[in-house]
Amino acid sequence: MKLNDVVASIKPVDKEMYKKAVERTGNLIMPPRAMGRLNDLSEQLAAISGTLSPEYTKKAVFVMAGDHGVTEEGVSAFPQEVTIQMMGAFTAGMATISVLSRVNDVRVVVTDVGSLGDIPEGKISDKADFLVRKVANGTKNLAKEPAMTRAQAEQSVMTGYEVAVEYIEKEGLDLITTGDMGIANTTPSAAIGAVYTGASVDIMTGRGSGIDDQALKHKTNVIKQALDMHKPDKNDAIDVLSKVGGFEIGAIAGAMLAGAAKGLPVLVDGVISTAGALIAAGLCPSAKEYMIAGHRSVEPGQIKMLEYLGLDPLLSLGMRLGEGTGAVVAMSIVDSAAAIMREVKTFAEAGVSVKE
Secondary structure (H helix, E strand, O other), rough: OHHHHHHHHHHHOOHHHHHHHHHOOOOOOOOOOOOOOOHHHHHHHHHHOOOOOOOOEEEEEEEEOOOHHHHHOOOOOOHHHHHHHHHHHHHHHOOOOOOOHHHHHHEEEEEEEEEOOOOOOOEEEOOOEEEEOOOOOOOOOOOOOOOOOHHHHHHHHHHHHHHHHHHHHOOOEEEEEEEOOOOOHHHHHHHHHHHHHHHOOOHHHHOEEEEEEHHHHHHHHHHHHHHHHHHHOOOOOOHHHHHHHHHHHHHHHHHHHHHHHHOEEEOOOOHHHHHHHHHHHHHHHHHHHHHEEEEEEOOHHHHHHHHOOOOOOOOOOOHHHHOHHHHHHHHHHHHHHHHHHHHEEEEHHOOOOOOO
């Protein structure tokens, strides 16, 4: 299957089911829309799933990892080898996303799509796997040349799509999210966000792993210079990804397209995953209808990206780790919203009198 075929396979959510869900919400045994945004979310879930009884029992987070040539510009507080070291933590099941996924009964699929390491793939546990599907050993330095070729950009998207579809089909997944690992990946994410939102690079660029004021100013200038040099076309998502993106960002976009193509809700995590969501939506606007923003990141650009996508985050806990952590924590909220639609009775069903 080619990328154009993937995009063509994604259909809008079920608008008729959405109308039925709104009607049902208006008749539930509670004051009108008393559950607030949970009511909104439950209606979206009904439209995505095509049923008034949405339920999610098989969840997964797809963590995509890759290295970035722009690290050599000194835009991160951590050295590049941390990407490989953290993949080791994933394979040992001791990373934050590993722990939170166990607590929330979420399958973890970590995929190396472009690191400089050579960790072999293998089974981590009954509900965790490590895959190697490399596009290349790290991107080029976007401050000096395009991060990747167009062919590599398409390959990264299709890699994420294929990995996600494989697990959706063989595990019967019904709710997915994405995560990331890649030192310096807030730099391409801020660049992508600036291209799509039109917001200034100063607003879009954050401290990432914890850089100081001087490094933040330098990072901002690196992104400005890269955008001036490459002039990415926001009407061509592959152009944007190839010039200022990352392999894991492309793979995240592909996994999101897979969720939409299979009719699943797709929770969006932090700033890196939100950059992936911009690429996915750039390739297929209908994919946005399947997206649910898991949380508000501390990274300033993420909120601008979410506003551009029309997404309102479920949580705001001051998180900035990535890995899919915020979205996995938010999955319990999705479960609650689904249960409201599925199990709360209407006045007629419960035999409760309506207000006069």
